[in-house]
Amino acid sequence: MALKKFVVGCFEDEKVLFPAVAKVRKAGYKFHDIYTPFPVHGLDKAMGLRDTSIHTAGFLFGMIGTTTAVTFMTWVFTKDWPVNIGGKPNFALPAWIPITFELTVLCAAVGMVLTFCYICQLAPFVKKHTFHPRATDDLFVMVIECGEKTDEQELTTLLNSVGAQEVNTQVAEEGWWIGRYDQEQELYKEPNIA
């Protein structure tokens, strides 16, 4: 949680964006992020991001569901309160398949969505800095973090030369906070610009 300085370049076309990403990366700059209005396939690879492993979480949660269902029904029908249902076996595994399956799917889905929200910091009342309001509309917004040695001027020139429609510098909170989108909040009394 800290205020940081960012150079922001906005692109209108993904055809321009891809070569620009390659050039900015080659020049040695570190992306804070690229905000896009829709999933642009291949952009994660171009930025050098690794694959997500969120599906593993889904699998693990699913297994929790399966285990819970089977062990619980076994315990209820063979230990806690065995009921004679038409002389059928108490351990009636085939008859438990539907509930086991439903619980597997339920746990996997709920667990995965919660994991997704947690790792992406998504929740009601969560607010993040908007670098450009059209990033969710029709602009691809490339945000580069300025380190101590970053030459802001040089970076701006580079972004302009690779086809950015609009380039500006912003000082903003890099993380999330609890806030409202209709109000600007003063997050820090004394901004400590890095």
Add this chain to the structure above:
Amino acid sequence: MSVTKYESQLREPLVNGDKTYGQVTQDIVHTIEAKPTRLWYIGFYVSVALLLFGVYSVYREVVYGIGQWNVNRTIGWGWDITNFVWWVGIGHAGTLISAILLLFRQGWRTGVNRAAEAMTIFAVMCAGQFPIFHMGRVWMAFFTLPYPNTRGPLWPNFNSPLLWDVFAISTYFTVSLLFWYSGLLPDLATVRDRAKTKLRKHLYGIASFGWSGSTKHWQRHESLSLVLAGLSTPLVLSVHTIVSFDFATSVVPGWHTTIFPPYFVAGAIFSGFAMVQTLMLILRKVMNLQDYITLGHIEAMNKVIVLTGSIVGCAYLTELFMAWYSQVPFEQDIFFKYRIAGPYGWSYWLMMTCNVISPQLFWSRKLRRNVLFTFIMSIVVNIGMWFERFVIIVSSLYRDYLPSSWSIYYRPTIWEVGFYLGTFGLFFTCFFLFSKYFPVIAIAEIKYVLKTTGESYKNDMSTLENKNVDEFAHEMHDHHEEGSVKVVHH
């Protein structure tokens, strides 16, 4: 990067007209920002009125008991469970479009998936009311849940299909809701960032969970959608399978058949697509979305209707054949004496006409692309599918093994009908609110397919098509090497 995703020009465009990304946003979001039309208000108030009538009908049932309905011995399920199965079935089309067609990479789903998923959620909400209030003492409904209680603890019977239903329907509702809402997050953020009024910015700010459009988040979002689709696909098939188990595991003639699961699932998709058609045809007209829900979309859905309608027709004939082939007199009597003929024969033939015969007209391309005809057919199919459940329930229950327990002719009371009308009220109230306050088309998904399947962009494909094969392959290869572009082969 050149456009390397190749999409044949032979395929119809999914988005008509010369659109930019900004135009797509504008077209879809402006209905949220504008005041609703007079038609919207009329529809909304009619729905609320129906809903209130339904609430009163249910109030009578809760206060005075099940006797407010004409369900009797032996027709204990009557209209109530007919309506339940009908509504659950309708929900299935939404999941089919959003999940199964995603796995099959059917591009046309993007235009209709958001509204179809909303339909699923509202239909399941309506469906759930029926078994709950059919319990009679509805305040005891929580007895179906396995919670530690002071009665022993006495647990519900996990071997019972009725309990499987509790799990199936609640899981289905939860997963559909999560799938739908996770897809909505980016679009709600779009509405938030465009909002001019403070209240709208605040509310959509809460609803969009702070979505920013980060590349990493999109990457996870896509993975999430894919896995949720993978989970929803067997889930949706399991839900109607389990509903059919409610019948198939019994020993009632006409119910006790192994064909029920596939037959019910096909029927569910059939009726669900009909309801999607009804809603989409109204939606595209009222909200002026003809460019996004094109005749191509309507035709594709009509193809699903003719396919599933034929599967259902096959199932009806198989049932008749098996009744004869089994040589069980009770089965034979149910089918040949009391379903085809007998006092309820009219409902059987109504079902046959609406579900099997009339959808065959969709083999004609001209009729598949006719909006008015499709609209009429969608309603015909839904009437037919309601009667299918009515036939299964009533004509199997009114005469079974013992003539002494045969029932008199069954007619619903006004409160039974009122409950059904009330769920229409609930469904359409929700749908009207959804169409006013939510993006009815998945904006981000449309943008994602715009440059390959949009009408004006498809023309660029001709340059690609005219290219020398070696050159084309070489270019593809280069991009693949770069690792910057995912090459999609069609």
